[in-house]
Amino acid sequence: MTDNRVVVYKGTGQVAVESIDYPKLEIPKEVASHFGIAQKAPHAAILKLVTTNICGSDQHMVRGRTTAPVGQTLGHEITGEVVEVGEDVLFVKKGDICSTPFNIACGRCRMCNEGKTGICLNVNPARAGAAYGYVDMGGWIGGQADYVMVPYADFNLLPFPDRDQALDKILDLTMLSDIFPTGYHGAYTAGTRTGSTVYVAGAGPVGLAAAYSAQLLGASVVIVGDMNAERLAQARSFGCETVDLSSDGELVDQIEKITGEPEVDAAVDAVGFEARGHGEGADEAPATVLNDAMTVARAGAGIGIPGLYVTGDPGAADDNAKEGTLGMRLGLGWAKSHSFATGQCPVKRYNRGLMNMILAGKAEIAKAVNATVISLDQAPEGYADFDKGAAKKYVIDPHGMVKK
The missing domain is CATH 3.40.50.720 (NAD(P)-binding Rossmann-like Domain)
Incomplete structure (x- = not known):
């Protein structure tokens, strides 16, 4: 089975790229046991990362300003190609390139039905709301990686309508997972x-x-x-x-x-x-x-x-x-x-409309935030430069899919 590399918090001011197991169609054990649901996740998909970004929220952890433990995987800004789907995923298909909201949401609870996907009630034993690769957010593996598992895929994923167009505008579209809607x-x-x-x-x-x-x-x-x-x-x-x-x-x-x-x-x-x-x-x-x-x-x-x-x-x-x-x-x-x-942005409230603005040429958010592409191996350098105040939004390209 293919290995999966992911960015990991190693202590104050330090991150490293380490190999972990390839993701399974399973939710974290603590989430399953707390809510009394199956760990097996036929509702999930596995994405091959096209782009994943370094966020200021990640920097709070890396600076030692949260209770994140050493070994915490990082990354919640995820855009990827679907490479595997569970048997209950009906509408998202292999080969789709999708934006993934940083909020993890079940699509079934009261908050999700009210459009408040940043405070889903069924994805985090500690509190309402969850995110990939973040302390106290449910134990979900981070997305600054080669591959990542996305639960409740039909609800959470936003497929782009045309693959070639998506790859042409990927530096704008990658911002849909977090900072543009936020x-x-x-x-x-x-x-x-x-x-x-x-x-x-x-x-x-x-x-x-x-x-x-x-x-x-x-x-x-x-x-x-x-x-x-x-x-x-x-x-x-x-x-x-x-x-x-x-x-x-x-x-x-x-x-x-x-x-x-x-x-x-x-x-x-x-x-x-x-x-x-x-x-x-x-x-x-x-x-x-x-x-x-x-x-x-x-x-x-x-x-x-x-x-x-x-x-x-x-x-x-x-x-x-x-x-x-x-x-x-x-x-x-x-x-x-x-x-x-206050609180987490409910990304799904905005991401489709903002996607349409990007695809229609009405929003060039990558230029506004100075999107700068680096490899996954360069992530530690990107974290260090960002911490020094670089006026850049670092976009990690794990598989070389971003057009030069």
């Missing part, structure tokens, strides 16, 4: 509409995807704040205004210089729990972005929060932050009647 979710739930002014905190890949999505939604001005000059330049490359939070002064003053008033119609937190205070060399202050968002969002505005927050952070600056308790000015948000949208 960024879009952040902008949409913040209330971005035609003519809106929008502030996006963070110019990493999700922040850039949120900014690009705000433009798709019709925003008149999109302002991106960050401390990384290279990433801010990437935001400007597709028409965003930027604020350098390390040196530009008060955020409200900078927004007023751009829009003529010190507030925006919608705000997006694409940073999450490793946020830092303003100014060069500022210390970590995990509530900074949330408080900024409430400060700059006008009364009645929405705040989309695709940035990751966790309940266990062993590397946090204080005991409260270690359990996800942050110094958030909720009174300010309450007084301004803000709405907040």
Whole structure:
């Protein structure tokens, strides 16, 4: 049987590519036993990875900022070719190239039936919601690999309608598994509409995807704040205004210089729990972005929060932050009647529509996030460069299927 290589967390700041068993049509033992269901998964498919991406959420684990154990497999951004299907898979076929939402969903529970696939009730013994290759997310094997098993394949997989077209646009389509829907979710739930002014905190890949999505939604001005000059330049490359939070002064003053008033119609937190205070060399202050968002969002505005927050952070600056308790000015948000949208993006809510935009030539998300192709063997180097702040979205090409 063919071996399967996968990226594995080896300790703080370290990943390696290791060989594991080729996937079986089986769900994790702990999931099966907890829910009293069969481990055998005739509803599943096995994918040969076409592309799989390095995500900022992966970096939180690799930095030692979660409770991920050594040996945790990595990777939840999965696009692949179906090479095997179980006997209960009716509509997905061998040879289909598909996008796989990072959310694992059964398609049967109350949450899935309500379209809330990020909090499926039947895939994780620890809590609602599961993902591939992530700590406390159900024990599912990661997808930064040669091959991966996808359960409930007819529900979870999004087949692309034409193979050749898919391979031509694969660097855009690979973003459908996570960051494009996640960024879009952040902008949409913040209330971005035609003519809106929008502030996006963070110019990493999700922040850039949120900014690009705000433009798709019709925003008149999109302002991106960050401390990384290279990433801010990437935001400007597709028409965003930027604020350098390390040196530009008060955020409200900078927004007023751009829009003529010190507030925006919608705000997006694409940073999450490793946020830092303003100014060069500022210390970590995990509530900074949330408080900024409430400060700059006008009364009645929405705040989309695709940035990751966790309940266990062993590397946090204080005991409260270690359990996800942050110094958030909720009174300010309450007084301004803000709405907040948190949690995993329900990818299936958006991925088909965004796929159609890509295939019609109306969305070039790969260019916006500076998609950069590497091999699976280069994954450790990609992780290291991304951790240093490279303004790139690393796309792993395990089988050399991405056209040069």
